[in-house]
Amino acid sequence: KEKHKILHQLLQNSTSPVDL
Amino acid sequence: NPVPEGCSQLEIGHTFLHIERITQNVVKSHIETSQFSTEELRRLAWTFYNPEETHSYISRSAETMWQKCAVQITNAIQYIVEFAKRISGFMDLCQNDQIILLKAGCMDVLLIRMCRAYNPINNTLFFDGKFAGAQLFKALGCDDLVSAIFELAKSLSRIQMTEEEMALFSAAVLLSPDRPWLTDVQKVQKLQKKVYVALQRCLQNKGASEEKLAKMVSKLPLMRSICNLHIDKLEFFRLVHPETAYSFPPLYREVFSS
Secondary structure, three states: OOHHHHHHHHOOOOOOOOOO | OOOOOOOOHHHHHHHHHHHHHHHHHHHHHHHHHHOOOOOHHHHOOOOOOOHHHHHHHHHOOOOHHHHHHHHHHHHHHHHHHHHHHOOOOHHOOHHHHHHHHHHOOOOOHHHHHHHHHEOOOEEEEEEOOOEEEEHHHHOOOHHHHHHHHHHHHHHHHOOOHHHHHHHHHHHHHOOOOOOOOOHHHHHHHHHHHHHHHHHHHHHHHOOOOOHHHHHHHHHHHHHHHHHHHHHHHHHHHHHHHHHHHHHHOHHHHHHHHO
């Protein structure tokens, strides 16, 4: 999980760069 | 088409509706997560780097240029992750498989999306706010990779995919069940099949020839070789400039680490 921390976060986040 | 044996009109109606829903979902996701709209790109189509600006890119150090490109790629990847998340069924896969598909397929999707940002008239690609020729990327020290990317952009733009076709093709490539280490291959296979059926349907509706899908699929080996070449170049860069490579955006490092 640590190895793909950012990907995990992006997949779990409901807000995305697209919405910002 | 004649009704297949054992298949009622109602069942066919359901299937048709289902395919229609998949198409709508994938196309909507693609449009919502496109970094630049087609109108925007059309408006900027004649904004080029002038010779002085091009020269300033060429005379940068390899490290500066790699950093610049890593940031641009990372931005694009964030939009692709969002595209994947919005495809019905993707978030129902286990997180391990979601990550495997994204790591293996986001560069392919980026390459497909790239043909929207390609101007075939003067062989330029949209990069960092303006259209750039291949020579602008000289400082990277990867002429073979850069020319392969421009070659792919040219051949993809010749196919003249519509936004719908591009959306469905991107989703189908992202949902490739042949990626190593997937836990639920069948689930991915099912999703990809549905997207391919939707793509076929979309091509038929537009009266496109059977060849168009074959042409799209025929670009996959070149796309895969570009992805591999990018990894090779990155590995080499990492050996020569480990500190710069370590300062690349964390998402870029995560996606392209072995």
